Amino acid sequence: MGYLSCNAESAIATCDPHNWDLKRKPKSARHKLNKPVEIRDFSYDELVAATNGFSAESFLGKGSHGSVYKALLDNGKFIAAVKKTKISNSTATFHNHRRNCTNCTSCTSPAENEIEILSRVRNPRFVNLIGFCAADHSNNTKLIVVEYMPNGSLYDLLHSSSSSRSPGWTRRVRFGLQVAKAVQALHSSNPPVIHRDIKSSNILIDQDWCARLGDFGLALRGHVEDVRVKCTPPAGTLGYLDPGYLAPGDLSAKSDVFSFGILLLEIISGRNAIDMNYSPPSVVDWAVPMIKRGDYAGICDRRIGAPADPAVIRQLAVLAARCVRSTAEKRPAMAEVVECLKIVWKRVHAPPFWNNLRRRVSCVDESKPLISNQEVYDGSEDVVKVTRVGSRRNRKVSSVSSAEYGSVDIGLGYGNDRMGRSKSIGSSDEIKVSGRKAGVTVKMAAVKLSKSRSMGVLHSQRFVHYNKRGGFVFEFGREVDSELAECDMSKLVIRLDEKSEKEMLVKPLVSI
Numbered sequence: 434m435g436y437l438s439c440n441a442e443s444a445i446a447t448c449d450p451h452n453w454d455l456k457r458k459p460k461s462a463r464h465k466l467n468k469p470v471e472i473r474d475f476s477y478d479e480l481v482a483a484t485n486g487f488s489a490e491s492f493l494g495k496g497s498h499g500s501v502y503k504a505l506l507d508n509g510k511f512i513a514a515v516k517k518t519k520i521s522n523s524t525a526t527f528h529n530h531r532r533n534c535t536n537c538t539s540c541t542s543p544a545e546n547e548i549e550i551l552s553r554v555r556n557p558r559f560v561n562l563i564g565f566c567a568a569d570h571s572n573n574t575k576l577i578v579v580e581y582m583p584n585g586s587l588y589d590l591l592h593s594s595s596s597s598r599s600p601g602w603t604r605r606v607r608f609g610l611q612v613a614k615a616v617q618a619l620h621s622s623n624p625p626v627i628h629r630d631i632k633s634s635n636i637l638i639d640q641d642w643c644a645r646l647g648d649f650g651l652a653l654r655g656h657v658e659d660v661r662v663k664c665t666p667p668a669g670t671l672g673y674l675d676p677g678y679l680a681p682g683d684l685s686a687k688s689d690v691f692s693f694g695i696l697l698l699e700i701i702s703g704r705n706a707i708d709m710n711y712s713p714p715s716v717v718d719w720a721v722p723m724i725k726r727g728d729y730a731g732i733c734d735r736r737i738g739a740p741a742d743p744a745v746i747r748q749l750a751v752l753a754a755r756c757v758r759s760t761a762e763k764r765p766a767m768a769e770v771v772e773c774l775k776i777v778w779k780r781v782h783a784p785p786f787w788n789n790l791r792r793r794v795s796c797v798d799e800s801k802p803l804i805s806n807q808e809v810y811d812g813s814e815d816v817v818k819v820t821r822v823g824s825r826r827n828r829k830v831s832s833v834s835s836a837e838y839g840s841v842d843i844g845l846g847y848g849n850d851r852m853g854r855s856k857s858i859g860s861s862d863e864i865k866v867s868g869r870k871a872g873v874t875v876k877m878a879a880v881k882l883s884k885s886r887s888m889g890v891l892h893s894q895r896f897v898h899y900n901k902r903g904g905f906v907f908e909f910g911r912e913v914d915s916e917l918a919e920c921d922m923s924k925l926v927i928r929l930d931e932k933s934e935k936e937m938l939v940k941p942l943v944s945i
């Protein structure tokens with residue numbers, strides 16, 4: 434195996450620094466990976482200058498293997514991150530180990546291993562390698578230059594004390610899907626790569642707010658039957674580590690699936706993989722019993738509450754529980770995880786013109802409820818009134834039977850939130866829905882849709898409403914599809930588009 438003898442210092446690859454000078458490239462060109470370029474070989478002095486002597490101002494963060502600094506390269510034209518790691522493998526233990534074994538990943542330091550792996554795999558979903566500086570033997574340091582991720586780590590986002598930084602469901606699902614795709618790309622490369630250290634602090638957020646998988650220091654490249662994989666001792670991070678991975682021979686891609694499941698639980702709940710403030714401290718022991726009971730709202734991050742569509746949290750939670758199953762064979766493969774998350778993404782993702790809609794409805798301020806708490810708890814009847822205007826044809830409301838709306842779940846995570854429809858939607862211009870839950874009432878104001886404007890244009894003074902966990906808004910324009918099989922109050926159907934005669938949905942959406 435060629436890579437076994439590959440020394441990091443000589444690991445020159447032909448890869449594309451697709452992220453170089455991103456600012457000047459159009460977005461479409463950013464991820465083109467077909468232009469091979471050389472991994473750069475930096476001098477120590479060059480990186481000292483680029484990081485201003487590894488100054489405190491350039492400091493980005495510290496990990497278990499060293500510190501990370503922001504570097505201004507090429508006369509400040511290009512920003513990168515420099516990982517400065519100590520090569521501690523000069524110890525007697527290491528030399529003893531190396532004498533007996535020349536095959537396992539422990540024979541190389543994480544820094545050398547990262548260079549070796551990243552010089553062979555490259556993907557827009559990874560924090561890719563730009564170059565490195567050979568060991569500075571005077572102080573046993575190794576410098577790796579990787580793409581700079583300006584928006585910190587997923588860990589920082591999920592556990593930030595500021596709730597304004599806390600991502601909403603759309604972004605969380607998107608991050609989950611992006612990470613899943615990154616892991617799948619590793620597993621499907623030839624030979625496959627097992628990351629072995631998937632965790633939120635190794636997920637970095639790029640300038641486009643996309644999640645990237647980083648830190649390949651523990652990654653193993655090769656087939657599970659390869660000698661190198663077989664003789665590399667287990668490694669990873671406590672809390673994310675597959676409990677079945679106790680010996681080298683236990684390793685498989687399913688260990689990454691387990692860690693990904695922990696990450697997914699962290700994304701859902703906003704709690705740490707191991708957190709002594711919870712009982713039980715392990716996120717698996719805490720969440721899985723709730724998932725088994727169907728208490729999906731119980732595992733949601735309280736800062737954002739449950740998603741508007743209950744199917745979103747149900748599918749996410751069940752997927753996470755499957756990933757963390759103790760029997761590795763029963764866990765889904767990463768390809769299946771990606772497919773599941775794509776389905777969840779479709780549910781949670783607002784159509785593109787939703788943003789335009791938001792901008793055009795000036796009265797919406799999602800940061801605060803439009804109805805005061807007083808109104809929320811005043812016990813008055815709650816009304817949703819959807820008015821359609823337009824041609825006769827357009828006025829036709831979907832043929833969804835009234836029975837489907839007879840008793841509907843508002844889909845906000847409260848199991849008993851039942852809303853009864855006071856008027857049939859099959860034959861009227863107005864849809865009126867009313868309902869109340871003990872202690873929490875939901876109130877929705879009139880909403881007007883007009884086909885004369887672009888699809889989904891809203892003429893409404895107030896259409897954001899409030900429940901205990903914050904505002905939610907209507908989402909317009911989602912086409913009617915199989916989701917209707919699970920029709921609930923959140924999926925009022927309106928025919929909007931005269932030309933295509935596509936039925937469009939209107940549904941509450943948790944504000945993000």
Ligand SMILES: Nc1ncnc2c1ncn2[C@@H]1O[C@H](COP(=O)(O)OP(=O)(O)OP(=O)(O)O)[C@@H](O)[C@H]1O
Pocket residue numbers: 493494495496497498499500501514516560579580581582583585586634635637647648
């Ligand atoms: N490419 C990067 N761009 C911007 N910031 C980075 C980059 N890589 C790392 N960082 C910052 O530096 C911190 C330390 O990263 P590092 O990968 O060394 O350790 P870690 O993943 O936090 O922990 P561990 O070493 O235990 O895995 C990260 O939390 C992140 O804030």
